[in-house]
Amino acid sequence: SLAGASDGNPDNYWGWYERGYLLLEELNEFEAAITCFEKALSVEPNDYWCWFRLGDACRHLKRYPEAIAYYDRALTLRGEDYWSWLRRGDALRHLGDYPAAIASYEQALQIDLKAFSAWYKRGETCRYLHRYDEAISSYQQALRLEPDDEYAWYNQACCAARLGQVELVLKCLQKAIHYNPGNREFRSEEHTSELQSPCNLVCRLLLEKK
Secondary structure: OOOOOOOOOOOOHHHHHHHHHHHHHHOOOHHHHHHHHHHHHHHOOOOHHHHHHHHHHHHHOOOHHHHHHHHHHHHHHOOOOHHHHHHHHHHHHHHOOHHHHHHHHHHHHHHOOOOHHHHHHHHHHHHHOOOHHHHHHHHHHHHHHOOOOHHHHHHHHHHHHHOOOHHHHHHHHHHHHHHOOOOHHHHOHHHHHHHOOOOHHHHHHHHHHO
């Protein structure tokens, strides 16, 4: 149980770790989880999982520089870990350091080329940098892995619109609507504003007809 997880023993590594895990993953009590992981690390200072979970807790609290530092520490212990590179990229993206985020996602992809999330997030981050060709390529890689993801189709349409690639825009929009015809989000002003291009009228008509 949570109450007895550490058994009152300050040197019980597993007790502190399990308590921290429950607080982080089940109860969303991130500050308390951090305290538990720090206590666990006082017993086992080279435990990869504690450093990784500390990074996750800080990321949830939007303490992104701390999260990155913890992920970096985890990576010194397990350099070929997909999840640490991915989450590190997420924290960097939230800080607006998009080139560094892309580099982290690419490290994750070196470990697992079949990771949908890393391809998708690389695409998103390239889009923020207006690197639309690269973004499209990343979305296409992601869609080879999960071809029914409507957001990857829609975001690819937005990038294609920026490049004036009318046929690709229409293809991607049709796919996005096919996989989620009831998604009103695609019709919101925030989303349709990304389709400003010579084919914008066609795109909006397509969206409004569904």
